[in-house]
Amino acid sequence: MRRLPIYFVLDVSESMVGENLKKLDDGINSIIRTLRQDPYALETVHVGVIAFAGKARTIVPLIEVASFYPPKLPIGSGTSLGRALFHLMAELDKSVDKTTLEHKGDWKPIIYLITDGKPTDSVSSAVAKWKSDYANRATLIAIALGRFADTGVLKQLTEHALILENTTDEDFKLFYSWITDSVKSQSKSVSDIPSDDANLAKLDETILSLVKDTMDFRKVDPDYVILTGRCQRTRLPYLMKYERNTQQVKHQDFSMVATNYTISGCYPLGEEYFEWSDTGNGQLKVNTSELLGTPGCPHCGNISAFAICACGGIMCLNGLGTAVCPWCEKEVTFSIGSGDDEGFDVNRAQG
Ligand SMILES: [Zn+2]
Ligand SMILES: [Zn+2]
Structure with missing residues (x-):
């Protein structure tokens, strides 16, 4: 046959x-x-x-x-x-x-x-x-x-x-x-x-x-930002997906287009995520001040899936205090921030 x-x-x-x-x-x-x-x-x-x-x-x-x-x-x-x-x-x-x-x-x-x-x-x-x-x-x-x-x-x-x-x-x-x-x-x-x-x-x-004409191939960023985190308790990875909002802001004297990203989902993944991933070239950054909404951890239920260690790794957290970073294994202490709203850059996924 x-x-x-x-x-x-x-x-x-x-x-x-x-x-x-x-x-x-x-x-x-x-x-x-x-x-x-x-x-x-x-x-x-x-x-x-x-x-x-x-x-x-x-x-x-x-x-x-x-x-x-x-x-x-x-x-x-x-x-x-x-x-x-x-x-x-x-x-x-x-x-x-x-x-x-x-x-x-x-x-x-x-x-x-x-x-x-x-x-x-x-x-x-x-x-x-x-x-x-x-x-x-x-x-x-x-x-x-x-x-x-x-x-x-x-x-x-x-x-x-x-x-x-x-x-x-x-x-x-x-x-x-x-x-x-x-x-x-x-x-x-x-x-x-x-x-x-x-x-x-x-x-x-x-x-x-x-596909006829590829001249219009879009080089702009996609409509979303994806960040990879890791659960502090289970050590398993998860993905946070933020979708783009573009708003026309009109004032008396000027108008501008404001772009930010709102959380649309947080997805638990298994350890095999790392086996399917290409390591070493995720250098795209996004500023946290553009990201709206913090999901909870989809693995352990911690209230925030969005805590960042000094090593750059994103992890889940259940309030202030000391935790071990699941990325770099170091002990980190989270305290109340300085209160400025400037945000900081975090690594985003390659898509
Ligand atoms: Zn967790
Ligand atoms: Zn770390």
Whole structure:
């Protein structure tokens, strides 16, 4: 039996925390559920999942649809697209059965690469290798989620570079049914008229459009700030997400635009967060005076998840006094601040 390998290569960087990660989870579930009811897909489709943040790993090795069990998606720091591509190429070499003169191997694999950010590693050698050695052996569909993804690099990779500009529930639903329809039509077509040509479902251009012009690639900051903290008691990490507010402030003599960020969620993570993270290049700063709202610790219930040690690490705290910093292991004493409102800079995540 010739298999039709379908890979999902998913960006699980910090910016995906919360709603988007849940939508990705739900999406994979709904795609698999529908494929399980399709006789052609059941017979030919095998699904694999690769996740990438700072690191890239296979979280579900290629497996038939009937036996696929949806994975728990991790979260990590960084968007190492270069690493993800090298990992994908190694995975294809390892898992996909090649066609030779004497032997018919698997059908041409189809890869859905989904990202919402800009690469934080170097991608040029991975892109060059993909184009010279893999682009004709696999169909790559690269999808930019939202307005802040680097569509330019996706367009370099493949002619099938798409953007899902709005990420409402309804848009996501249509997006996943487009993927499902494409997989179904491909599995039917390899059964009917054996051919490796990709059969993608028709695009609804109001939802998902081809990346045509990347001149308007946005270099501005995204609409959020994400900070990584660590629970003092459990030592486990968490992410605090702040969303941008822009207000027009009008006075008698002048008007100005004020920007700040309001807390929108605080998400507990497991220790594996560090295994998925790229350490050492998180030098983006934000001033605390721009951040509104302090969540409680999602792990231990301490009233504040936002105490900062002299080492720069963010930790949870339950009032003033002495605590051991879970980042640098030193004892810190928190006392009432000097009362000025200038704030100070803290490290923000790379997104
Ligand atoms: Zn805590
Ligand atoms: Zn510290």
